Amino acid sequence: MADALELDTLWDEFHRVVNMTSQELAAWLRVRDAGEETEPLPEEMSSSTGQHVLAILQKRRTDLTEDDIKVMYEVVDTVTSEADLENEPEAEETKRRHRLMTLGHDPLKPSP
Numbered sequence: 001m002a003d004a005l006e007l008d009t010l011w012d013e014f015h016r017v018v019n020m021t022s023q024e025l026a027a028w029l030r031v032r033d034a035g036e037e038t039e040p041l042p043e044e045m046s047s048s049t050g051q052h053v054l055a056i057l058q059k060r061r062t063d064l065t066e067d068d069i070k071v072m073y074e075v076v077d078t079v080t081s082e083a084d085l086e087n088e089p090e091a092e093e094t095k096r097r098h099r100l101m102t103l104g105h106d107p108l109k110p111s112p
Contacts, residue, residue, distance in 0.1 A: 011061050014072040017079040018104035022057040025104045050102040079105045
């Protein structure tokens with residue numbers, strides 16, 4: 001398990017790169033996975049990573065598991081490497097934006 005300082009840093013970094021709320025992410029995952037006729041059941045929707053990010057957003061730091069910490073590191077690394085956090089992409093970069101949104105990062109959402 002990560003030490004307290006490392007976990008604090010990871011928690012802050014994760015919540016910095018995951019700029020969608022749990023409600024926004026849940027709605028995105030439903031829309032992304034909905035078929036033309038139906039909307040999936042919550043447990044059947046999205047990538048497992050997207051669902052894991054959603055679960056982490058609904059937890060307190062003290063409730064994190066080893067798997068949560070692993071996913072948090074993966075999300076921070078992926079968003080940091082794929083997103084230009086200083087100069088967000090143009091709206092035309094749809095595939096990349098949608099991939100990042102599945103991890104909870106909307107590149108077109110203004111920074112707070």
